[in-house]
Amino acid sequence: METEIYLKKTTKGIAIIFFGLMISNAFGYLTRMLIVRLYGIDDYGLFSLGNAIVGIAVVISLLGMNESLARFISLYLGKRTTEKIKSVILSSLKLTVPASIITAFLVFLFSYHISFTIFNEPKLYPLLWIFALIIPLSVFFTNLTGILRGFQFMKYKVYTEDITKSLVTIVFVTVFYLFGIGILGVVYAYIIG
Numbered sequence: 001m002e003t004e005i006y007l008k009k010t011t012k013g014i015a016i017i018f019f020g021l022m023i024s025n026a027f028g029y030l031t032r033m034l035i036v037r038l039y040g041i042d043d044y045g046l047f048s049l050g051n052a053i054v055g056i057a058v059v060i061s062l063l064g065m066n067e068s069l070a071r072f073i074s075l076y077l078g079k080r081t082t083e084k085i086k087s088v089i090l091s092s093l094k095l096t097v098p099a100s101i102i103t104a105f106l107v108f109l110f111s112y113h114i115s116f117t118i119f120n121e122p123k124l125y126p127l128l129w130i131f132a133l134i135i136p137l138s139v140f141f142t143n144l145t146g147i148l149r150g151f152q153f154m155k156y157k158v159y160t161e162d163i164t165k166s167l168v169t170i171v172f173v174t175v176f177y178l179f180g181i182g183i184l185g186v187v188y189a190y191i192i193g
Helices: 002-039 041-062 065-079 082-109 111-118 124-150 154-178 183-192
Strands: none
Touching: 002 041, 002 154, 002 183, 041 082, 041 124, 041 183, 065 082, 065 124, 082 111, 082 124, 111 124, 124 154, 124 183, 154 183
């Protein structure tokens, strides 16, 4: 009987994750297509470069804690030791939030060097300043996603990260384009999303 319940729960979780991935990938493709159509290939390339730099900074700042959160929360839930769950969450935040702030500061500080020396792309310089703001936000929300995964609340992860975030980003990419903000508008749209 317990095996059937576990199997049903697992199947439901897999279906929700699959649905979320499909929606997220569709919206991601639509967003990239929209950026290329509205802003052009050059600006999309700048955005992708900045986004890649932020992605590397986020991975470094997370220190693998998002995966640890999901694993240890579910482990301690099974053992019914709620105090350890609280400890795992607080430890993760105590490590990753300062790490993300330091990483964001380093990206901000070295944005000139990254733009001119490494990539020889002057237009990247102001984008990196704004992209640096995304690092702590992204780390915090990635940890939050790890917590939701640990508590097996996959539908909330799908609603927030895969659907709402993607829709908000698409809307603001379009709105900022209509206001003539340029490629900075895309970065602002990602921060808002």
